[in-house]
Amino acid sequence: DAGVIQSPRHEVTEMGQEVTLRCKPISGHDYLFWYRQTMMRGLELLIYFNNNVPIDDSGMPEDRFSAKMPNASFSTLKIQPSEPRDSAVYFCASSLGTDYQPQHFGDGTRLSIL
């Protein structure tokens, strides 16, 4: 079975540019999560969706960040405009909708903002 698929794997762009990260969850999973991981702050939850609806976006750092899930098989995380401090590894994860189900992570997008 295919796991969570993220693209691109690496992104290098200049400050001020728009960045779009993409995620395809595991088929049948009801929950989708976006995380950011840095050495300083570890793995932080940015936002998560249940059945395509955003449930909690309290982790989104500021208005420059937005996320959408137009259907059950696709989600995007957008940063506009990007800043050097946004450099991190961004992970997407999905899980089944019942309690206590483990989250399955994609391989991540390593983002560098110059």
Added chain:
Amino acid sequence: GQNIDQPTEMTATEGAIVQINCTYQTSGFNGLFWYQQHAGEAPTFLSYNVLDGLEEKGRFSSFLSRSKGYSYLLLKELQMKDSASYLCALAGGATNKLIFGTGTLLAVQP
């Protein structure tokens, strides 16, 4: 609020046993997860505890004491490939939402 505490780094010898501790504080509790993350890779699920006691899975075991806000991950017969970061994650509130600790970087030496 929620707070998770893990040691930053640990070192152990191949073939030995190592215990990685995790203490937490939370107003609600729905379970505690352990994940393994190799350098440059994604976290992968290892274990889940929601009731007190020990859960065993091959060379890995995880223990939980809810009254003490304490968990540990026990790795037996250590192998070089076990060198990784081990993340403790708390399911403390809304369904399926996890709060991760900063992780314990384990180095297994020959």
